[in-house]
Amino acid sequence: MVFLEQLQNRFIEQIINNNMKHKHHIIPRHMGGTDDPSNLVELTIEEHAEAHKILYEVHGRWQDLVAYRGLLGLITEEERMEIMYAARRGVKRPPLSEETKRKISESKKGQGKGRKQSAEWVEKRKMVGEKNPRYGKVSPNKGKLQPCTEEKRLKHPLLKTVIYRGVEYKGLNEAARQNNTSVFLIKKEAILSN
Numbered sequence: 001m002v003f004l005e006q007l008q009n010r011f012i013e014q015i016i017n018n019n020m021k022h023k024h025h026i027i028p029r030h031m032g033g034t035d036d037p038s039n040l041v042e043l044t045i046e047e048h049a050e051a052h053k054i055l056y057e058v059h060g061r062w063q064d065l066v067a068y069r070g071l072l073g074l075i076t077e078e079e080r081m082e083i084m085y086a087a088r089r090g091v092k093r094p095p096l097s098e099e100t101k102r103k104i105s106e107s108k109k110g111q112g113k114g115r116k117q118s119a120e121w122v123e124k125r126k127m128v129g130e131k132n133p134r135y136g137k138v139s140p141n142k143g144k145l146q147p148c149t150e151e152k153r154l155k156h157p158l159l160k161t162v163i164y165r166g167v168e169y170k171g172l173n174e175a176a177r178q179n180n181t182s183v184f185l186i187k188k189e190a191i192l193s194n
Contacts (some may be wrong), residue, residue, distance in 0.1 A: 020049040023072075028055065032108060045071055058098035059107065062087075074124045164190040 021042040027033030044049060050072035056064035062083075070080040096104070129135060162169045164186055169175035174192060176183045 020045060024048050024051055026106075028061075028064065030061060031059070031104070059103050060096060061104075162186065162190045 022045060023040050023051070024043045024047075025033045025035075026039050026041055029035075033039050052064045052068040052071065055061065064156060066075070066080055066083050069075045070077070075083075122161050127133075160171060162172055162175045164179065166173045167175075167178075169178065171185045172186050173185045179186070
């Protein structure tokens with residue numbers, strides 16, 4: 001019990017003296033950064049918030065705006081979590097501007113995409129001709145695949161004709177793509193035919 005009180009007192013003291021430090025990813029994880037020590041820096045809460053504000057201004061990523069607002073207490077933890085959950089559910093955010101896309105692309109240049117493989121290793125892995133264990137054998141699916149009939153296609157829920165906000169689409173996916181929203185929201189509002 002004494003240990004917990006000491007820990008709590010030390011925590012309060014750090015907050016009062018502004019000695020509390022956060023670990024900040026120099027290249028944020030949502031932009032491909034890692035937890036490698038060379039990508040981490042210790043900052044005060046205010047410095048951490050400022051770092052995310054700058055990242056948001058430069059790259060326009062919503063994750064940095066949420067982090068900035070959350071660190072300064074401009075939004076509650078509950079609001080922050082709701083934004084994060086909405087992102088995971090696939091709620092569409094406004095598309096990024098060309099300028100923002102260019103800045104993100106520039107920031108990612110030079111980051112490796114893994115280890116380069118030797119030509120010898122690539123050749124060794126190729127399974128062509130007699131190296132392929134299925135070479136010369138009949139396909140197990142031969143004669144089993146049937147082309148989809150128009151009747152079956154029309155019964156599929158994602159391919160049914162959809163009328164959404166007065167416009168007809170060939171399916172839910174097309175309607176969602178054209179309106180920059182989710183299939184779930186289209187289903188709620190659309191009129192399905194067929």
